[in-house]
Amino acid sequence: MEMIGHGGKEIIERVLAKDAALKRVEELKAAKVKTLDVRLQLATEILDIAYGFFSPLEGFMTKADVESVINNMTLADGKTVWSIPIVYDISSADLEKSGIKQYDEVLLTYTGNPFAIFDITDIFTLDTKEVAMKVYGTTEDKHPGVKRTYQYQDKFLGGKITLLNPPKINEPFTKFWLTPKQMRERFKEKGWEMIINHQTRNVPHTGHEWLMKGAYLGAYGSMMVDKPRGGILVNAMIGSKRPGDYIDEAIILCQEAQGKHGYFRDDIFLTTCTLWDMRYAGPKEAIFHACLRTNLGCTHHMFGRDHAGVGTYYDPYDAHRIFERLPKGSLNITPIFNLDWWFCPVCDEVTYMGLCGHKDKKASFSGTLIRSIIQDGVKPPRRIFRPEVFDMIMECAEKYGFGDAFVTEDYLKNRQPVFTIGPLK
């Protein structure tokens, strides 16, 4: 099966088979290599690197990569488009305490269990203010991506990663987390030649549903209709949460509910997730999403209004315009740009900004507005929000959210993790 990913590079899983991993851990222990225990944020990105979600990255970025990413929007090779630094941070104190030096091989652990090997080729510092300005277009720490950048420790380690210990993906995410390789196998089984990605971090309202339907109809183009030759991949970003966000379980199960209840045919619809902490980098994150979904095997990627934006930091269509800046042929995925979908009381339907002539009568239904309705426990009309999706939210609130469909301190403290790393045996 063809496994060509972003940048035209073959996707290679950097994962050792169990026997080899057990042997390597014994060797590393005998050699008394240094160990570092990683936090969830880094563990997540190690999985993304190892399974090829971030291909052609084979590890955490070196300084040369980070500088090229922030200044030229490419990796250090000067050709491969990349827009967001993927870095491993560590405090000077911890670095000194560990005794780690350049070219050391380090055993990474997660929750105390062997996790990965880190071949360190670079130890460096970064001007986080410069990184913030160049990636996010602002230095304000109110921006969540900037805040995260400022929270980095003062030193960074670059180098290749090799996974020793695969994750156990916990319910209800187990069937939704597919590696790029598994994703492509699934597309092949379904007979899809065209795969349109829908990026989401929300439960779906009918505006999202029509966004997907519009993109599907548009992209299907002149392909023969004798059998489904293409489908929609909902790829939900599951990652760090803030109070007030939808709980992860509701996001993934509500997305799936659209297919389960026939709003999309089963043979043209697939729900999956990727583990990624959204940076809310707007246009830069749109480029990153395009690279990531190329690795998943997608042929098209839809970008709506204010894609991956936050607050008023970006113009609603900055995430469209940035694609014009890329050299032709630098991405192997076709962007599908969308204007707003809204409810028009005159047309009496959900309709598209590019079609509807009643702009002054429109009723926009942003995610924030829908969230506000759900938070009040009010069931919206089915033309706005599918009743089965609403029921699923309420079910998730009870089952996973400690009575709330939105993230609370209780949820953050007591939820079951999305994945665990067990003992290697």
Add this chain to the structure above:
Amino acid sequence: MAEETYPINIWINEERLEKLQAAGLASMTKEVLAGLKVIAVPNTADQRDKILKIFPVAKYDAATTRSIENMPRQIKDKIFDLIVKNKSLNVMDEFIKSVEK
């Protein structure tokens, strides 16, 4: 240009609608989104800032709805009850005083 009112949207379910109707206040609602009813409770900039301080989980959505969002349901219930009691939408000073105590 009308002065900005930084509203808190209280969405109307059957239970809330019954209370409004019993108090003769059903006309306070407006219909949005395919017949869904809402009461937009106005706030001054000063009231908005106080609300955001008292309820750190709340946020003012300047980008899309231009309203105060993420207010817990129980808190909105209290504001709603004040509206019904006072038969007025101008309840935020009284509400803020009650929660500042």
